[in-house]
Amino acid sequence: MTEAEHYFTQAPASEHRERTIEFSAAGRDFALTTSQGVFSSSRLDPGTAVLLRKAPLPGRPGAYLDLGCGYGPVTMALAESSGGEVTAVDVNERARQLTADNAHRLGFGDRVRVYAPEEVPPGQRFDEIWSNPPIRVGKEALHELLLEWLPRLKPDGVAWLVVARHKGGDSLAGWLAGQGFPAEKHASQKGYRVLRVVCA
Numbered sequence: 396m397t398e399a400e401h402y403f404t405q406a407p408a409s410e411h412r413e414r415t416i417e418f419s420a421a422g423r424d425f426a427l428t429t430s431q432g433v434f435s436s437s438r439l440d441p442g443t444a445v446l447l448r449k450a451p452l453p454g455r456p457g458a459y460l461d462l463g464c465g466y467g468p469v470t471m472a473l474a475e476s477s478g479g480e481v482t483a484v485d486v487n488e489r490a491r492q493l494t495a496d497n498a499h500r501l502g503f504g505d506r507v508r509v510y511a512p513e514e515v516p517p518g519q520r521f522d523e524i525w526s527n528p529p530i531r532v533g534k535e536a537l538h539e540l541l542l543e544w545l546p547r548l549k550p551d552g553v554a555w556l557v558v559a560r561h562k563g564g565d566s567l568a569g570w571l572a573g574q575g576f577p578a579e580k581h582a583s584q585k586g587y588r589v590l591r592v593v594c595a
């Protein structure tokens with residue numbers, strides 16, 4: 396990634412340098428392709444690892460959203476565990492391409508739909524939203540993002556978010572509650588909080 400480039404750049408200019416990231420989730424070993432110019436391109440992000448370990452991956456088909464999919468680790472775990480449909484959203488087009496390619500290679504191509512945020516059909520609602528959200532966009536943009544997507548939960552829906560404690564994991568829970576999305580600390584590990592968020 397170049398100095399001016401963030402992992403949330405829409406069209407990364409950095410050279411494609413592909414590598415494979417291996418991890419286990421949902422009872423399966425994954426080997427996903429990633430590349431420079433996307434979030435955590437050299438290893439499974441430790442926050443994502445805590446999310447996949449501590450939050451209960453769904454065990455039934457439904458409509459799931461991976462908000463900020465990157466190269467797709469959460470998307471693949473959701474597709475594997477649920478057998479349902481996963482919508483994977485990211486602003487970074489290289490991340491979207493990697494997620495689509497990884498899904499195709501793993502045989503999830505017919506159940507994983509990859510979109511830029513503005514492409515998601517407006518009426519679509521989700522049983523669960525999963526996210527390691529983009530903290531680096533800043534608090535205001537993060538709040539806007541969450542207020543855009545959390546209302547897309549179905550009435551009994553639930554969102555699972557992972558946030559580093561020192562990057563505002565605890566204050567985010569309080570803010571969410573004030574916005575009509577009660578959030579409880581479901582788990583804590585290695586400095587990360589896993590928040591369980593519902594609609595009031």
Ligand SMILES: C[S@@+](CC[C@H](N)C(=O)[O-])C[C@H]1O[C@@H](n2cnc3c(N)ncnc32)[C@H](O)[C@@H]1O
Pocket residue numbers: 402403404434435440443462463464465466467468469484485486487490512527528529530532540
């Ligand atoms: C912390 S990373 C997590 C990536 C991936 N889920 C993982 O666990 O490796 C957050 C992701 O959100 C994406 N992102 C940033 N702003 C976004 C927005 N407004 N809408 C959707 N995705 C966004 C970034 O490009 C990045 O891929």
